[in-house]
Amino acid sequence: MCGVTEFQAALGIVIDTLEQMRAGGSRSPCASRTVITALSAAPATAPEAEFAPPAESAIGIPSKAERLAPIRARVLVCPRCPHLAASRTQTVFGTGNPDADLMFIGEAPGADEDAQGEPFVGRAGQLLTKIIETMGFARDEVYIANVLKCRPDMPPGVSGNRPPTLDEMQTCLPYLAEQIDVVQPKVLVALGATAVEGLLGTRGTMRDLRGRWHSHHETPLMITYHPSYLLRNQSPAEKRKVWEDMLLVLERLERPVSEKQRKYFL
Numbered sequence: 001m002c003g004v005t006e007f008q009a010a011l012g013i014v015i016d017t018l019e020q021m022r023a024g025g026s027r028s029p030c031a032s033r034t035v036i037t038a039l040s041a042a043p044a045t046a047p048e049a050e051f052a053p054p055a056e057s058a059i060g061i062p063s064k065a066e067r068l069a070p071i072r073a074r075v076l077v078c079p080r081c082p083h084l085a086a087s088r089t090q091t092v093f094g095t096g097n098p099d100a101d102l103m104f105i106g107e108a109p110g111a112d113e114d115a116q117g118e119p120f121v122g123r124a125g126q127l128l129t130k131i132i133e134t135m136g137f138a139r140d141e142v143y144i145a146n147v148l149k150c151r152p153d154m155p156p157g158v159s160g161n162r163p164p165t166l167d168e169m170q171t172c173l174p175y176l177a178e179q180i181d182v183v184q185p186k187v188l189v190a191l192g193a194t195a196v197e198g199l200l201g202t203r204g205t206m207r208d209l210r211g212r213w214h215s216h217h218e219t220p221l222m223i224t225y226h227p228s229y230l231l232r233n234q235s236p237a238e239k240r241k242v243w244e245d246m247l248l249v250l251e252r253l254e255r256p257v258s259e260k261q262r263k264y265f266l
């Protein structure tokens with residue numbers, strides 16, 4: 001009998017292969033959008049596996065968590081960038097509440113995220129968590145994902161991180177598009193220039209882009225500095241700018257903002 005994870009991974013490979021056949025214009029065997037959508041919405045259990053308690057899918061409506069599961073399974077075994085598949089410890093899909101109103105998008109996993117399989121768990125992640133909590137959310141109330149699901153590879157013996165290439169981003173972005181499509185947050189926050197490039201396809205200076213509303217397929221999008229920029233540049237004025245962007249997000253979400261929060265400096 002195959003376990004749930006193996007079943008999800010196998011289903012993921014089937015779906016990914018069908019997507020690639022469609023993208024390549026293959027007509028036989030038929031990989032119709034309807035079939036791929038139905039497979040993607042399949043319950044995350046093998047037919048022989050133990051049944052989970054009845055979920056929304058029991059009444060025919062898959063929950064967002066159930067819709068994310070097959071995407072996660074495809075990402076888990078993704079072979080699309082062979083150099084990254086060879087160098088990664090694991091893929092880093094995303095974390096948090098699939099029903100979140102607020103979704104943060106970062107650049108790519110670093111060494112800590114590659115080791116732990118979760119986005120934003122290193123130093124930049126600790127600062128992001130502090131920002132989220134100061135906004136009045138628990139970290140697991142929001143959803144967090146990256147443009148790239150693999151850590152960009154580094155030459156042997158070289159530490160640090162490199163930004164994703166355009167090619168890597170274009171290859172990986174369909175996964176993020178699917179995640180956003182399922183979560184459908186009320187507000188998106190792009191952290192840094194790579195996230196902006198992934199979401200809007202533009203490269204601008206953060207100074208010009210941050211602090212005002214943009215739109216990503218009609219979802220309000222706030223652009224702000226990446227937390228690692230704040231770690232490099234400890235100036236209170238720069239930190240305050242990020243906080244002011246987050247105050248705009250709170251207002252947009254119609255969340256109460258206390259006097260203490262309004263005056264806060266990260």
Ligand code: URA
Nearest residue numbers: 106107108109119120
């Ligand atoms: N930086 C990112 O952009 N994403 C992470 O997950 C970690 C650091």
